[in-house]
Amino acid sequence: MNNSTTRESSKLGIGLCLMTASIFGCSIVMAKLAYGYGMSPLTFGAARAFAGVVVCLGMAIALKSPWRLPPSASSEVLPITFIFLMIAFGYPLAMKYIPASIASLIFYLFPLIVLAIGSFKERRFPGIKRILIYLTAFVGLGIVLGPSLEGLQWQGVVAGLVAAMGAALFTLKIPKIMSETNGMVLNVYANALNVVVLLGAAWAFDMFMFPSTPEGWLVAALSGIFYGVATAMVVFAVNKTGPALASIFFNVEPMVVAILAALLFAEFLSLIQYMGMVIVVGALMFASLRSSR
Numbered sequence: 001m002n003n004s005t006t007r008e009s010s011k012l013g014i015g016l017c018l019m020t021a022s023i024f025g026c027s028i029v030m031a032k033l034a035y036g037y038g039m040s041p042l043t044f045g046a047a048r049a050f051a052g053v054v055v056c057l058g059m060a061i062a063l064k065s066p067w068r069l070p071p072s073a074s075s076e077v078l079p080i081t082f083i084f085l086m087i088a089f090g091y092p093l094a095m096k097y098i099p100a101s102i103a104s105l106i107f108y109l110f111p112l113i114v115l116a117i118g119s120f121k122e123r124r125f126p127g128i129k130r131i132l133i134y135l136t137a138f139v140g141l142g143i144v145l146g147p148s149l150e151g152l153q154w155q156g157v158v159a160g161l162v163a164a165m166g167a168a169l170f171t172l173k174i175p176k177i178m179s180e181t182n183g184m185v186l187n188v189y190a191n192a193l194n195v196v197v198l199l200g201a202a203w204a205f206d207m208f209m210f211p212s213t214p215e216g217w218l219v220a221a222l223s224g225i226f227y228g229v230a231t232a233m234v235v236f237a238v239n240k241t242g243p244a245l246a247s248i249f250f251n252v253e254p255m256v257v258a259i260l261a262a263l264l265f266a267e268f269l270s271l272i273q274y275m276g277m278v279i280v281v282g283a284l285m286f287a288s289l290r291s292s293r
């Protein structure tokens with residue numbers, strides 16, 4: 001592959017990462033609305049997983065993907081299912097015990113976890129510039145989220161770290177999955193298992209609650225569509241850029257959430273928080289320049 005083709009592939013991957021993060025952000029905002037219409041986190045998670053099945057199924061059919069997974073890929077179904085559950089259970093549970101800002105900040109430790117695991121596997125110390133990019137993006141994200149230390153409980157911290165580890169593991173597994181089979185098919189199987197587990201948990205814990213109005217169903221459907229599309233796109237985005245670079249650009253997601261929250265819920269940020277957004281965008285632009293080179 002020549003340098004021109006490599007640069008074009010990198011630009012495409014970066015664009016896909018930014019789109020994926022933005023769509024995931026839209027899904028999160030819809031989730032906040034869905035909870036207001038009576039859905040429980042477990043039934044909402046199941047609804048989103050079902051949407052992931054439908055969208056990825058459509059993509060697999062369009063790509064004419066073989067449904068019989070090779071043995072190496074088949075062995076990934078249960079791990080990917082478990083990773084999805086780490087995120088689906090960990091993130092909402094963290095918000096139950098600690099402020100949402102700190103829960104989000106802990107979850108977005110996952111790019112640093114990707115960096116640490118990747119460097120350990122390659123038996124090398126990451127370069128100073130790469131470390132500075134990650135730390136700058138993380139510090140800027142911390143300013144945007146404006147974390148408060150009030151009401152910090154260890155259960156929430158642990159739950160947030162579990163979700164962050166799940167996101168990091170999924171990001172690292174994508175290249176291997178895409179090299180062995182079409183990621184859409186694996187997503188179909190993993191999300192289908194998630195639907196069963198989440199609905200079973202909702203029934204077991206007496207949280208089998210769905211929207212009480214047509215508007216609530218519409219919000220749930222929109223969130224599911226956003227999630228399904230992002231789930232389908234993420235495997236291509238990470239495959240084009242690599243786990244380390246992709247994890248940086250996914251930091252756009254909480255910024256999208258902050259902007260939409262201001263527009264929909266009048267939750268405006270302070271001046272210093274908007275400065276934090278500029279810091280994050282600056283780190284992303286620098287990462288893009290390094291990638292294009």
